[in-house]
Amino acid sequence: MANAHSDHPAHLQHHFVSSEQQFDAAKMGMWLFLVTEILLFSGMFVAYIVYRTWHPEVFAHSAELLDPFMGGLNTIVLLASSFTVALGIHYAQKDNKKGLVINLILTFLFALTFLVVKYFEYTAKFEHGVFPGAAFDPHGVSHGVDYALYNIPYARQFFSIYFVMTGIHGFHVLVGMGLFTWITIRALKGEFSSAYYTPVENCGLYWHLVDIIWIFLFPLLYLI
Amino acid sequence: MSESASGTINYLNHDKSIKSWLLTLDHKRIGIMYLIAVSLAFLAGGILAILVRIELMAPGETIMSADAYNQSFTLHAVLMIFTFIIPAVPAVMGNFVLPLQIGAKDVAFPRLNLASFYIYVLGAVIAMAALLVGRIDGGWTFYTPYSTSVGDGILFVTTGVFVMGFSSILTGLNFIVTVHKMRAPGLTWNRLPLFIWSIYATAIVQVLATPVIGITMLLLFLEKFMHIGIFDPALGGDPVLFQHFFWFYSHPAVYIMILPAFGIISDLMGTFSRHQVSGYKFVALSSVAIAFLGFLVWGHHMFVSGQSATSSVVFSLITYLIGIPTGVKVINWVSTMYRGSVQLKTPMLYAIAFLFTFSIGGFTGIMLGVLAIDIHLHDTYFVVAHFHYVMMGGNVIAALGGLHYWWPKITGKMFNEKLGKIAAGLVFFGFNLTFFPQFIMGAQGMPRRYYDYLPEFQGYHLLSTYGSWVLAAGLFLILGYLLASLINGKKAGLNPWGALTLEWTHTTTPPHPHNFLETPIVTRGAYDFHLAKELFATGEEVSEVVTSTH
Amino acid sequence: MSHAEHHISSIKMLSIVFGGLVFLTVATVLTAQLDLGGLNVPLAMAIAVTKASLVVVIFMALKWDNKVNAVIFGIGLLFVAVFISFTLLDTLFRGDLSNTTEGTIQDQTLEEEALKSREPDAAALEFNQIPQ
Amino acid sequence: MGDKGVFWLPDAMSTFAGEVDALFWFVFWTSTVLFVAVVAAKLYFMFRYKRRDETSVPDPVHESKLLESAWIVVPTLLVLFVFIWGFDVYLRMNTAPPDAYEITVRGKQWAWEFEYAEGVTTFTEMYVPVGRPVKLVMSSSDVLHSFFVPAFRVKQDLVPNRYSSVWFEATQTGEFQIYCTEYCGTAHSAMLAKVVVVSEEEFASWITEQSQDLPPVELGAQLFAQCALCHAVDGTTKIGPALNGIFGTQQKLTDGTSVLVDEDFILESILNPAIKVAEGFQPIMPAGYSGMTPKQLDGLVAYIKSLK
């Protein structure tokens, strides 16, 4: 902010009275934002629950097509990234720049791993005509799975929901990677310290939420 | 910073470059940019409404084809709802007034505030592009499978609504944090102006409901272009589920429209009665109660859709309950005048008109909530009349009151009081003439969204069309004298209405770019006129502002 | 600036929580392979809720945060619950009065076909449970 | 008021219409009383407490807890009462008696199709016997529609891929308007029909008369009622081209070619209208008519052929 007063620290915007007020405001804003994210996803969860209660057998059957190993692996990858973010904040609070940067980079790499795994999952489905929407036409056999068995009424709904949910979630992961790139650069420039690390903390909150959404998507889509 | 002729620096004259406006982070200037954008939207929606009314003057084709008509009322509604009424009060008056009333220098996140303005503009432009690109009809409710089977215009409208949703969310989020974290010392929750309480309640609804319209639009989009089969019955989807999604947002959205109006009315009632708003706590908390209950009634739009009777019953019951907190407000507004000192300036006339029109809208809402009655009235002009009574007669009339009330503070100029009263009269009369006949024809069975109708309804339609002209005349008159006041209006004093909230008592007119020279310290409630008797002792305009500038 | 009151989570605690989360993930994958009848879904959900709570309370430090933020988060969850439960009030009870039928026409046709063929194949899979 | 339907509500012509009306009038008058009280108090205070002295600052009025709570309790009781009443009527409106006479109703853009168990199908008029419960089992072949008869106070959406129903028992003979009240496209406002309520005997003879075989041209003329919305037979252009005298002529198409109007072309136009689109028109003719029986199609073709 251009007209920051001289008696204020550089990060303090002029309309706030104190860093404390600014920090609290930013964090509260972030929590509110997380709530909007939850409600955004809630629409998908409603669709899932409604169709699941209507067609439980189809959903259970369709879920068999998803690989719990891949899903489980990705769950652990995301959990690890959550862990590194939390560590990063810990180091920021301790004024340990190196610890912060390393953990941010690790987080980024975990996010990347998640998307790579997701890519392999998606392409394995696409190869056999498991698409969201009109193109849905499972066919072929691989690894002893006969995809044609999944060409049943309401399987389309299951896979549409699967792709839309994981798609939106994947988009959030992508956004998170962008955020972490930005934060890492700022951290390298030494902009954060125990006196000011709000952006790190807020990106961390966002990232944990992305993790939480996945914690629910995983059992709902892959396991039950 | 340049010195103005009068020697005082204010937010309007301290930097006049275009860039300083377009890139401003000042909540007051952002409020003004919203005011201009929103007025344009209102004008566009209004012109379409007038065309709709002219078409309906006689059965058969009058001025346009059936397709043109169907697109006109759809676009009328989309413009009025998403580009006009949702942002109207919160984004215009909320932005301008909220930080001033709580004694803050700005909202908590000024940059976000500016971003949300441009997101709104972007969304509005995308939505309107639909006009050029393809067909959009079927009404603002986008019911599937019609919406997924006809026209590519839907692509733009859904994207536009989706984008504008973000703007609404960011504004709401910003306001909640501002109210929590930025209040001036001494301004406790019990002393907050009621306008703040209502904007706060509105913001909660914006934050909680709007994401759902986002996902709904996204799914609709995917349904139309990828056929994901969630809403389309031909693919095994469920069109009624779409209605749940849509109304989960759109019913709470009607409280996004009306709660800020309630806030304005409370402020007007207190100020122009120079009286403690009676039942302050009830009025404040009922806003929150309405915001909460508003989430539990969306199914009352779906009584004949084929949803289960179990849910209809629950939705119907909760629908009535909303009448209770609303009634608490109404009665407290009326009793604020009791033993007060009532001054009938133009803004107060709107508040009085509001009580009349909104109550009719509210009571007819209750009638629609009655299961057995709604079966007959659903999708008839009775519903059309109901929602115009609450939206036009509720929100717009209150917003006009608020606009007149804060106009001197915003512009530093007084409008012509006499023309103000005449226009208020025209609007009130024209409005009732337009929409009251619609109740009657609706109850007799005239369905809505009808391009053509049976001759027996023509008398009512004629009255309604004539009324819309009177209404339009009133609105254009307002536009005229408000613009004129910018050029030749009397200079406004610090506190022309004798109000006690901080924007009137602690800052200049128009306000300083940083709002307050010193952070105000609040020692009494927003309507504690009896604690400030000395301010009114001379009968002159009153203010506690530190008048010197630096 | 006094940031003294900002809670700093120890590395030890974060590691323990991470370990717990990984353990729960493995547990949910393994239990899902067993057939517990009606218990599979509640168990999977219970594990997911536990995991999410750990993340919220410890990783996101809601435990030490301003109470308002916890309230905000709680309200968010509450309205998700409202959305789900009120929608289910419709979808679970569709056709409870004679003004609509419970199932879709497609379902009815499928059901008839399944009954006719008496030999439930994959296409009629979900109607296996239909009596006779 | 209420009973004769001169104002507000149309005449009540079904068994439960009177109950709906009673409820309507109760809510209406209670609301009116409350509304008038609010407005009267407002106007009175407005003038009685008008500001006369610029310096006056009135003291707050001591709030009466009793009044405040009365204003909460009384409306609550009122709305609960109305709720229970409304619920009760609603339940009965939606529970068809088991012995009701069933008619299958199909909505499509933009016509109604009423199919009787006796194998009779009508389009613009639905005949029902007076004094006997009638249940309509409804579905839609394209988008949402809604079946509305104001005189009977019934309304129900028609949903594709799902059956919904309404029932009523007409109390008097006569003709009553049917509207479509769910937006369904261009001609939504023209999707009208009539209920014709006749005595039991008339109904019985009407049904037997209808179930006899008609000559194709007459059958076609009857079916054509649903096409008449878009096609005139007197040479005027409506939404679609006029269909008289077209047989044997050359029809220009939008793709620049032209085609001889013969039986095949007419049949194709009905079954698959989007393939060959007449010049100067939008391809908006619904494809929903392909469900007709061969006999009905022959009838239509014969009828169009016969138009001069």
Ligand code: HEA
């Ligand atoms: C905020 C919401 C809003 C507002 C204000 C209005 C305002 C008006 N509406 Fe609208 N209307 C809707 C929301 C609104 N409407 C919705 C949601 C529908 C349902 C559509 C559907 O079925 O999907 C609808 C449908 C609807 C119909 C039914 C169409 C049908 O079912 O076939 C009709 C018919 O009479 C109508 C008429 C009018 C008229 C005459 C006005 C008049 O009040 C308009 C008067 C306004 C002007 C003439 C413009 C003047 C403006 C200026 C001069 C700008 C200056 C600015 C300042 C003064 C600040 N509206």
Ligand code: HEA
């Ligand atoms: C600003 C917008 C707004 C507001 C505030 C309201 C307020 C209310 N609305 Fe309205 N409504 C709309 C906008 C709004 N509505 C729109 C846009 C539609 C149509 C959408 C579409 O289909 O296109 C609609 C449609 C609509 C329907 C569906 C009709 C149908 O399609 O069949 C129903 C049914 O229950 C309803 C009910 C109510 C109720 C009970 C209230 C209550 O909040 C009203 C409460 C107020 C009072 C009751 C008056 C004051 C109270 C007293 C003086 C105390 C005494 C009162 C009692 C004892 C009852 N509304």
Ligand code: CUA
């Ligand atoms: Cu069919 Cu409207």
Ligand SMILES: [Cu+2]
């Ligand atoms: Cu509503």
